[in-house]
Amino acid sequence: MTSATDGPAGDVTVLFEADHTLILLSGAVDLAVADDLEQAGRDAVDAGTPIVADVRRVDMVDSVGASFLVRLAASARDGGRTMVLRGPSPRLDELLTLMGAQQLFRWQDDTPGGQT
Amino acid sequence: MLGSFCVVDTRPRTWTERDDHVLDVLARAASSEVALVLQESMLTHPVQPDHLQVAVRYRPAASEHEVGGDWYDAFQQPDGASVLVIGDVVGHDIAAAAAMGQLRNLVRAMAFGRDDPPSRVLTRVDEAIRGLDVDTAATVLVGRIERPSGPTDATRRLLWSSAGHLPPLLLLRDGSGRPLATPPDLLLGIEPRTPRHDHTVELPEGSTVLLYTDGLVERRERSLLAGMAALQQNLSRLAGRELEDLCDDVLTATLPPAPGDDVAVLALRAHPEPERPVEQPQEESTA
Numbered sequence: 362m363t364s365a366t367d368g369p370a371g372d373v374t375v376l377f378e379a380d381h382t383l384i385l386l387s388g389a390v391d392l393a394v395a396d397d398l399e400q401a402g403r404d405a406v407d408a409g410t411p412i413v414a415d416v417r418r419v420d421m422v423d424s425v426g427a428s429f430l431v432r433l434a435a436s437a438r439d440g441g442r443t444m445v446l447r448g449p450s451p452r453l454d455e456l457l458t459l460m461g462a463q464q465l466f467r468w469q470d471d472t473p474g475g476q477t
Numbered sequence: 478m479l480g481s482f483c484v485v486d487t488r489p490r491t492w493t494e495r496d497d498h499v500l501d502v503l504a505r506a507a508s509s510e511v512a513l514v515l516q517e518s519m520l521t522h523p524v525q526p527d528h529l530q531v532a533v534r535y536r537p538a539a540s541e542h543e544v545g546g547d548w549y550d551a552f553q554q555p556d557g558a559s560v561l562v563i564g565d566v567v568g569h570d571i572a573a574a575a576a577m578g579q580l581r582n583l584v585r586a587m588a589f590g591r592d593d594p595p596s597r598v599l600t601r602v603d604e605a606i607r608g609l610d611v612d613t614a615a616t617v618l619v620g621r622i623e624r625p626s627g628p629t630d631a632t633r634r635l636l637w638s639s640a641g642h643l644p645p646l647l648l649l650r651d652g653s654g655r656p657l658a659t660p661p662d663l664l665l666g667i668e669p670r671t672p673r674h675d676h677t678v679e680l681p682e683g684s685t686v687l688l689y690t691d692g693l694v695e696r697r698e699r700s701l702l703a704g705m706a707a708l709q710q711n712l713s714r715l716a717g718r719e720l721e722d723l724c725d726d727v728l729t730a731t732l733p734p735a736p737g738d739d740v741a742v743l744a745l746r747a748h749p750e751p752e753r754p755v756e757q758p759q760e761e762s763t764a
Contacts, residue, residue, distance in 0.1 A: 462641065
């Protein structure tokens with residue numbers, strides 16, 4: 362799909378807050394950051410607190426990025442938690458919907474198309 | 478790791494940064510070549526069942542670092558029914574290409590010789606991914622061509638189930654058509670207990686169904702739905718085109734000059750069946 366040459370490169374940052382783990386995603390979230398995503402996922406699951414992914418600064422996401430979030434959400438649900446996406450990100454919303462994964466997430470934003 | 482790349486000089490020497498770079502490029506080229514060969518070895522010729530025509534295409538991404546996990550498949554059941562598959566393994570590397578090979582064969586194994594609807598096939602594949610610890614996620618669509626009232630029925634019907642895959646596009650002989658959009662079921666490799674659904678559409682004579690992977694409709698500057706609409710438009714202009722030509726032309730019209738992702742396409746056409754004898758009902762009503 363995309364490469365870092367035609368837009369901002371992707372970035373993955375994990376912040377451990379007191380009551381949740383925040384994963385900040387930005388730029389192109391694709392294969393180029395796959396290793397960072399995997400590490401972030403492990404850290405977030407190990408932390409054991411609710412996971413919030415801030416996707417407002419994501420400007421490109423492919424199936425690698427989307428399926429990372431889907432897997433994380435599925436494991437959060439297995440642990441009785443719901444993963445929150447801090448949006449909006451119409452692009453990600455569309456991809457997750459087409460992948461049939463929308464019900465695994467709770468969107469926290471106020472845009473049309475974003476769920477409550 | 479799937480191999481190693483070792484370079485030795487006959488005399489002592491210092492490796493410069495430039496040397497390292499050249500070797501790195503060489504190693505990458507060798508590994509994506511392996512992945513591409515692996516990929517293409519999985520893409521076999523489709524079946525051509527009676528009065529159905531299947532055409533397939535695979536286009537690798539322009540960048541050799543982006544080997545994909547896209548595949549198409551078409552095979553016949555022992556009873557003659559045709560099964561069509563399109564899938565896209567998450568990722569663009571040699572691991573994705575290898576996982577694609579596993580998934581393709583899992584779908585074949587779970588579908589072959591059984592009467593299960595496509596939704597059941599996908600559930601069984603999903604259970605196998607979990608049970609056999611196949612570390613992958615993928616969108617897959619499985620379809621089956623049926624004759625609703627048995628082998629002599631001239632009506633053909635597509636029965637399909639989609640695990641998070643992009644909807645097929647239907648093209649009728651007159652150029653009209655639509656995406657066969659359905660409420661999406663979850664992609665494979667996440668949750669084997671997820672509910673799955675089957676859908677049906679009747680295929681009139683001369684109609685075409687296009688299955689494709691996201692590389693065909695995905696652009697940085699527009700949404701996937703906009704990409705699908707553009708694809709449907711390109712298709713409608715090609716109504717009446719012979720199926721193999723249609724495949725070439727729709728790829729040319731839709732893909733950018735240097736595609737960033739690989740693309741798999743499977744097109745199916747339901748040809749008319751003029752030769753098929755009309756069978757008389759066994760029991761005439763005389764009441």
